[in-house]
Amino acid sequence: MTTAAHAVEASGIGRYMRESLWAFPIVEAVHIAALALVVGSIVVLDLRLLGLSRRIPVSSLASHVLPWTLGAFLVAATSGLAMFTAHAMDYLTNGVFMLKMGLILAAGVNAGLLHVGAMRAAAAWDVASGIPGRVRVAAGLSIVLWLSVIACGRLLAYT
Numbered sequence: 253m254t255t256a257a258h259a260v261e262a263s264g265i266g267r268y269m270r271e272s273l274w275a276f277p278i279v280e281a282v283h284i285a286a287l288a289l290v291v292g293s294i295v296v297l298d299l300r301l302l303g304l305s306r307r308i309p310v311s312s313l314a315s316h317v318l319p320w321t322l323g324a325f326l327v328a329a330t331s332g333l334a335m336f337t338a339h340a341m342d343y344l345t346n347g348v349f350m351l352k353m354g355l356i357l358a359a360g361v362n363a364g365l366l367h368v369g370a371m372r373a374a375a376a377w378d379v380a381s382g383i384p385g386r387v388r389v390a391a392g393l394s395i396v397l398w399l400s401v402i403a404c405g406r407l408l409a410y411t
């Protein structure tokens with residue numbers, strides 16, 4: 253693990269991200285723009301799943317929002333990985349970084365379970381009718397998890 257982390261830091265991209273004056277801040281700005289779209293789009297859908305804006309069909313909102321979520325997540329993950337290469341060893345031994353990765357994993361599992369489970373039956377509660385309790389719980393949990401990911405990301409600068 254240690255050897256792999258050192259190899260990542262010594263790689264061309266690792267050195268470039270560390271030594272260039274502008275690379276890290278530019279990639280971090282891309283990371284922030286992407287994560288705003290990831291978390292913003294997810295929270296908009298979660299608020300609908302919590303029962304707000306009931307005139308908008310859940311299926312229409314989900315099909316509009318989720319491709320943006322997935323595309324932005326790819327950008328966030330790629331830019332995050334690029335920053336990771338600059339100080340791989342430090343991040344891997346940083347509890348806040350590991351917590352952030354765990355929270356992203358938990359949020360992904362929560363979303364995956366929601367989509368393969370309850371969302372498949374969304375036609376029954378697409379517009380105006382009551383949303384199943386388990387869907388509301390997953391939507392609330394999703395908001396808490398993603399806001400915690402943002403908090404951990406911000407905290408990384410101070411740990």
Ligand code: HEM
Nearest residue numbers: 280287290325328329332333335336401402405406408409
């Ligand atoms: C979409 C999910 C993600 C969210 C919401 C997120 C959130 C954040 C936030 C808020 C920051 C701080 C930006 C700032 O204030 O300057 C940050 C920085 C960072 N993120 Fe992410 N991130 C995500 C995904 C990832 C992934 C997948 C990785 C790595 C594989 C990653 C690695 C990093 C690194 C290395 C930093 C720089 C920390 C530093 O200042 O040293 N992020 N992230």
